[in-house]
Amino acid sequence: MTSLALTHGRFQILEVFRIPIAVVGSAFWPAASMLAFVVPFVGDDPVYATYATVSMITFAVMNTNLFQYGVGVSEDRAQPWDPYVRTLPAGAAPRFLGRILAGLLMMVVSLVPVVVIAALFTEATMSTAAFLTAVVVCAAISVPFILMGLAIGYALPQKAALVVAQVLFLPLAFGGGLLTPPGGAPGFIAWLSPYLPTGGAARLMWATVGDFPFDLGATVALVGWTVALAGLAVLAYRRDEGRRFG
Template sequence: MSSTATTPALETKSQLHLIRTHTRAQVLEQLRIPVAVLSSTIFPTLALVFFVLPQTAVTSNPLASLTAIAQLAVFGVMSAFLFNYGIGVAEERANPWSSYVRTLPAGAIPPTVARALTAMMFAFFALIPVLVVGALTTAGMDLYVDGTLSWWRLPFSVAVWLLCGLPFLCLGLMIGYLCTSKVAIAVTQVVFFPLAFAGGMMLPPEIFSSGLDLFSRFLPSRAARDLSVSALSGEPFELGAVACFLAWTAVLGAGAVWANRRDQGRRFR
């Protein structure tokens, strides 16, 4: 009885140890390329500086400022997850060391969870400058200073932005496991920009035509954008956006698991 009872606990402890080990290894791997880390960290902030700050009509309007900050924040998370993992996983598949690691009896869960944790950590570091620059250069924080919005929304928004990147992390993993490195670069670019544009991250959905707006509401990028804006600005969220986000996360998550197993079966069995 005792051995049977302790087996699940030991397995859980072993899985947590493997996740911690894989996470540490992937963080160190990312830090070995400082330019890539720096570029992905400052990209959302540069987008805010170049595309939002010159528009005084936006920066002088608190609600419009918060909307722009939220859109660019989730835009940065989306780009980081898609490009780092869509292209990165495809390149790792051609790496002999990565191929060897995948033959070890650790299973697919520890490295996959470690990828998600590593991606969220670096995305978190990219979101802080966006909030700081947005607070210093736009009127967005006026709604927090005058008490219209509660300060707890700021850390809550960062958490929402990171969670909103999960479907794109899964999509990046699926692309990485299905494509070679050269093909993954093209596929990621073709997927990323239409999703970002139709999702309302480059232009506000309010100026979309009725047909594009309707189509946009069925995309994971639009759901992520709407939830992100709602978290930061206090605008009411739609249940349809929540349902769309959860559905896409489940579908793309299943696709990532299938692509991983497909690649594992073709190369190592």
């Protein structure tokens, strides 16, 4: 199982890296947002620069997984190779795990420029313990967005999946408070933000790297989103399998 998953993961990584613009594109928006909004406005303030950096990290996690899985899965479903692989005796698990591995690598690719820009051009700072904790939290908050992408990818054809991913990512970023400092969102957004997956993820990251108070309600909402999106992803996968192989 492990060997097959690694093989599928390597194959999917090679597919992505054969199109360099796809790799550049996954890292562009978070890095561009850092340079456009963080560095010139809060780069000299250690507290706000740190919060803004982890907001952009959350943005990168959401953006990468939404497109990597939402659009990537729908593209694969349109290829003749996909139904063939799903009929093999090994089942869907190795390919699924390989996709997760490839997606995690692309997420790291999108995060590196954000961290480098923060280190070189801002006063963002955190302890080693906070940094290591933030890495673990970052992996945890990626789960609901992976599931969201999978639900979109298995439920929709390629063109529709691309449109839905494009429509979702900016409202989720703005509504979750990723483009404003903690406590700086407009009234309605400030009320809504904790209950969106992006808002819950951002608040968890803020509490990890700074003195932002832990928001239990936002974390519970994030867990609820994770469970709901897991159900949608499983339902979309089974529906697709039943329609194509039933």
